Amino acid sequence: MTTRRPLRVIQWATGGVGRAAIEAVVAHPDLELVGAWVHSADKHGRDAGELAGLDPVGVAATTSIEEVLATDADCVVYSPLVADEAQVVALLRSGKNVVTPVGWVYPNPASSQAVAQACLAGGVSLHGTGIHPGGITERFPLMISAISGQVTHVRAEEFSDIRTYGAPDVVRHVMAFGGTPDEALASPMVGLLGSGFKASVRMVVAEMGFDADPRIESLQEVAVATQPIDSPIGVIEPGLVAARRFHWRALVDGLPVVTATVNWLMGEEHLDPPWEFGPEGERFEVEVTGDPDVKVTFKGLQPDSIEEGLVRNPGVVVTAHHCVNAIPYVVAAQPGIRTYLDLPLVAGRAAPHLGTHRTGTQR
Numbered sequence: 001m002t003t004r005r006p007l008r009v010i011q012w013a014t015g016g017v018g019r020a021a022i023e024a025v026v027a028h029p030d031l032e033l034v035g036a037w038v039h040s041a042d043k044h045g046r047d048a049g050e051l052a053g054l055d056p057v058g059v060a061a062t063t064s065i066e067e068v069l070a071t072d073a074d075c076v077v078y079s080p081l082v083a084d085e086a087q088v089v090a091l092l093r094s095g096k097n098v099v100t101p102v103g104w105v106y107p108n109p110a111s112s113q114a115v116a117q118a119c120l121a122g123g124v125s126l127h128g129t130g131i132h133p134g135g136i137t138e139r140f141p142l143m144i145s146a147i148s149g150q151v152t153h154v155r156a157e158e159f160s161d162i163r164t165y166g167a168p169d170v171v172r173h174v175m176a177f178g179g180t181p182d183e184a185l186a187s188p189m190v191g192l193l194g195s196g197f198k199a200s201v202r203m204v205v206a207e208m209g210f211d212a213d214p215r216i217e218s219l220q221e222v223a224v225a226t227q228p229i230d231s232p233i234g235v236i237e238p239g240l241v242a243a244r245r246f247h248w249r250a251l252v253d254g255l256p257v258v259t260a261t262v263n264w265l266m267g268e269e270h271l272d273p274p275w276e277f278g279p280e281g282e283r284f285e286v287e288v289t290g291d292p293d294v295k296v297t298f299k300g301l302q303p304d305s306i307e308e309g310l311v312r313n314p315g316v317v318v319t320a321h322h323c324v325n326a327i328p329y330v331v332a333a334q335p336g337i338r339t340y341l342d343l344p345l346v347a348g349r350a351a352p353h354l355g356t357h358r359t360g361t362q363r
């Protein structure tokens with residue numbers, strides 16, 4: 001074995017995913033946290049480990065983009081609420097690989113030329129990942145489809161209690177929970193989500209060879225409260241939105257062949273229509289209809305309780321791990337935008353007390 005230096009990583013933004021990513025980088029035997037960008041002035045200068053709920057790690061967070069660009073690093077985990085292409089281009093041109101859960105899972109080459117050129121200019125790669133989209137929606141369906149044939153439909157679906165999502169301003173003002181049905185249906189949420197889910201659906205369509213209509217169909221539904229519902233954003237009164245459902249579908253001759261669906265509920269009581277999770281509870285599902293039909297259910301990606309989810313939501317944590325575990329593979333890749341179709345199998349790492357790094361050597 002030979003000793004190899006850890007890859008140097010910067011965390012961009014310290015929301016839920018960012019905090020979980022810092023924790024994951026600190027625990028990863030092949031990575032070293034060397035920087036953290038924060039949006040809020042009150043976080044500037046604070047230790048990144050403390051921002052993530054850890055012991056100090058000796059890395060001061062900064063609001064200065066220039067400071068981040070000047071830092072010697074191999075990769076940036078870029079996880080703001082909404083992506084800013086100019087920021088990503090600047091990071092890439094500074095010679096830093098970028099892994100992100102907020103876009104570029106399967107980008108349209110015509111609309112991503114600036115990013116692709118920045119990758120080449122910096123000699124680095126960009127990889128879009130995540131969980132849904134970014135995993136459940138395309139990576140795992142493609143993997144599962146390999147054990148079936150004559151496929152006629154691919155479905156990826158989430159069933160989650162949105163009360164466990166610890167971003168009340170987003171739930172109220174962007175997702176439009178607690179608003180009127182008209183406000184929810186007119187909110188930007190379907191567009192914000194659609195940019196990612198449509199790309200994921202297109203990846204599955206293209207890789208599996210469906211002759212689908214280029215236009216991805218977007219549908220949304222709402223359910224309203226029939227009685228007052230307590231929630232982290234306050235009481236949702238009767239007649240106001242307490243559940244949302246989104247579908248993105250690729251069609252061949254008017255029939256769905258690839259479907260991505262999100263079900264977000266403020267619990268299962270007092271809803272009209274009376275939506276529920278069913279006997280399997282909260283979960284993610286991937287189903288391939290073919291020869292034979294194959295269905296995989298993912299459990300453990302949602303918390304056991306609302307209180308637990310507001311402290312540390314497993315869905316947020318797995319999103320961060322999917323980013324962090326991809327870093328060594330992305331750094332090793334040829335420059336350019338690299339999707340799941342371009343990278344080898346991405347794997348997690350053994351716990352420190354069980355891994356080959358216990359002696360301080362690396363492969």
